[in-house]
Amino acid sequence: DTAGPTPPADCCRAWHGAATIAVFDTTLPGTMANLYSLIQAALHKRGSAIVVNTAAHDVSALQLDERVGRYAAALLSLGLRPGDRLAVQVEKSFDNLVLYLAALRIGAVYLPLNTAYQPAEVQYFLSDATPRVFVTTPSRQAELAQVVQVAGVDSLVTLGVQGDGTLAQLADRQQFSAPVAERAGDDLAVICYTSGTTGRSKGAMITHANLISNACSLIEIWRFSSKDVLLHALPLYHIHGLFVALHCALLSGARILLQPRFDARMVIDCLSQTTVMMGVPTFYTRLLTEPDFTRERVRNVRLFISGSAPLLDDTFHAFESRTGQRILERYGMTETGMITSNPLRGERRAGTVGMPLPQVAIRITDAQGNALPAGSAGVVEVRGPNVFQGYWNLPEKTAAEFRSDGFFITGDLGTIEADGYLKLIGRAKDLIISGGLNVYPKEIEAVLDALPGVIESAVFAIPHPDFGEAVAAAVTLQPNAHQTPENIIATLRTQLAAFKTPKRVYILDELPRNAMSKVQKALLRDRYRQEFTNG
Numbered sequence: 001d002t003a004g005p006t007p008p009a010d011c012c013r014a015w016h017g018a019a020t021i022a023v024f025d026t027t028l029p030g031t032m033a034n035l036y037s038l039i040q041a042a043l044h045k046r047g048s049a050i051v052v053n054t055a056a057h058d059v060s061a062l063q064l065d066e067r068v069g070r071y072a073a074a075l076l077s078l079g080l081r082p083g084d085r086l087a088v089q090v091e092k093s094f095d096n097l098v099l100y101l102a103a104l105r106i107g108a109v110y111l112p113l114n115t116a117y118q119p120a121e122v123q124y125f126l127s128d129a130t131p132r133v134f135v136t137t138p139s140r141q142a143e144l145a146q147v148v149q150v151a152g153v154d155s156l157v158t159l160g161v162q163g164d165g166t167l168a169q170l171a172d173r174q175q176f177s178a179p180v181a182e183r184a185g186d187d188l189a190v191i192c193y194t195s196g197t198t199g200r201s202k203g204a205m206i207t208h209a210n211l212i213s214n215a216c217s218l219i220e221i222w223r224f225s226s227k228d229v230l231l232h233a234l235p236l237y238h239i240h241g242l243f244v245a246l247h248c249a250l251l252s253g254a255r256i257l258l259q260p261r262f263d264a265r266m267v268i269d270c271l272s273q274t275t276v277m278m279g280v281p282t283f284y285t286r287l288l289t290e291p292d293f294t295r296e297r298v299r300n301v302r303l304f305i306s307g308s309a310p311l312l313d314d315t316f317h318a319f320e321s322r323t324g325q326r327i328l329e330r331y332g333m334t335e336t337g338m339i340t341s342n343p344l345r346g347e348r349r350a351g352t353v354g355m356p357l358p359q360v361a362i363r364i365t366d367a368q369g370n371a372l373p374a375g376s377a378g379v380v381e382v383r384g385p386n387v388f389q390g391y392w393n394l395p396e397k398t399a400a401e402f403r404s405d406g407f408f409i410t411g412d413l414g415t416i417e418a419d420g421y422l423k424l425i426g427r428a429k430d431l432i433i434s435g436g437l438n439v440y441p442k443e444i445e446a447v448l449d450a451l452p453g454v455i456e457s458a459v460f461a462i463p464h465p466d467f468g469e470a471v472a473a474a475v476t477l478q479p480n481a482h483q484t485p486e487n488i489i490a491t492l493r494t495q496l497a498a499f500k501t502p503k504r505v506y507i508l509d510e511l512p513r514n515a516m517s518k519v520q521k522a523l524l525r526d527r528y529r530q531e532f533t534n535g
């Protein structure tokens with residue numbers, strides 16, 4: 001296997017002295033293993049410096065800690081105790097950020113829910129995780145009241161984007177700041193439901209030690225400091241915006257420009273103040289469609305980071321020629337936090353996700369779990385302090401996804417190049433087996449994307465009576481492109497083995513994606529499943 005640089009990444013020690021030992025010793029007593037105690041120490045160090053800007057407010061470090069203390073007291077007054085779950089489905093806002101920190105502070109287990117979830121889906125999460133309190137937006141209170149009752153949740157409170165709602169009022173009435181609760185490193189901090197593109201989504205149990213170790217490693221390898229200003233346009237219900245972005249900034253004392261959502265115009269307006277931007281690939285493709293997104297605009301930005309979905313080589317190169325900067329791509333998942341990253345100094349290699357973080361080991365295995373040599377394609381497995389504890393209420397599912405030596409089976413397919421860079425080639429469940437032969441979608445997508453006029457593509461399987469599965473592709477085209485499904489297939493026949501060549505090509509206006517920029521291949525499979533069969 002391939003291990004990251006020498007442990008430990010003790011970047012937190014600089015401002016928190018002995019408490020950082022808790023990062024790597026999950027048995028230490030007291031509040032030291034609570035992630036919020038590290039955040040609080042960093043905030044106290046920054047004092048009256050501004051650490052969050054929103055459209056309406058400039059918030060100093062001490063004001064942030066004070067507001068978190070009030071929210072924490074409000075949560076205690078609702079009966080939340082360490083270990084209790086707090087489910088939250090609200091629009092992104094400053095108070096949403098505060099609420100997350102308040103949950104950490106009192107040792108509650110934060111359960112973020114995508115705002116797109118409908119009542120039936122919310123009911124599933126509430127019944128599965130049995131939170132004591134559920135926070136929703138004021139406008140959805142009536143709609144969700146019954147769901148909350150059926151799931152047996154004690155309290156339903158609301159939080160709006162303007163800091164309005166019953167929970168915000170309760171926080172405003174609090175007279176004291178709740179103390180930081182004692183936690184052990186292996187106590188749960190968050191349960192994050194996976195996006196669940198197939199089957200029911202599962203609750204990943206993430207501990208304080210998982211979050212702290214990952215944040216410290218990222219701060220170290222990306223050299224975050226209090227001089228940084230982070231542009232935050234990601235959602236707060238997913239690990240990219242909630243953990244990677246927030247923790248790097250808060251623990252290093254950096255300032256956060258908190259935007260309600262991604263809007264290319266708003267981002268461009270803020271770039272002159274920004275030093276680091278984190279985004280999903282679509283942020284970058286959208287920025288590139290704006291003519292005034294220029295080298296001049298980004299001259300204060302030292303780092304653009306991309307993740308959560310594959311960054312196209314074309315985007316990487318177009319971005320570099322427009323801005324003179326190479327996007328740094330990293331890879332992670334809900335269950336593991338961040339796993340690999342391209343280097344800050346050193347080659348950022350397009351089409352790869354870089355090397356393992358400090359203390360993280362990765363390997364590529366075959367279906368039986370045997371490690372494969374460099375260059376071979378197989379499943380990515382990962383082990384380290386970043387890896388979650390398991391799936392909530394699903395011990396068997398958890399056991400099935402860990403090897404006996406502690407490696408977690410990510411379900412991603414990849415290869416490790418001879419010099420250690422990891423290249424992802426798709427999800428194992430997206431692997432196509434046509435006539436008994438393996439087809440890796442990424443390989444076909446790369447050939448499609450290189451055709452003149454093709455913007456991007458998604459290759460997926462559809463049922464076929466003869467081959468079991470047939471290769472199919474959806475592509476998007478530039479407006480003036482002269483491509484048809486027939487001539488795309490004809491060209492591909494000259495470049496790929498017959499079994500890899502798509503039997504069908506569909507030209508779409510855009511690929512179906514979720515909010516994190518991931519292409520929804522399950523939707524494509526579903527849409528075209530009857531092309532060759534009735535199934």
Ligand code: AMP
Pocket residue numbers: 194195239306307308309310311329330331332333334335353410412424426427516
């Ligand atoms: P989630 O748990 O929603 O964060 O999704 C995790 C999955 O996103 C991973 O297992 C990968 O399949 C995918 N992913 C994350 N980062 C990247 C990346 N840089 N390139 C390609 N896929 C990625």
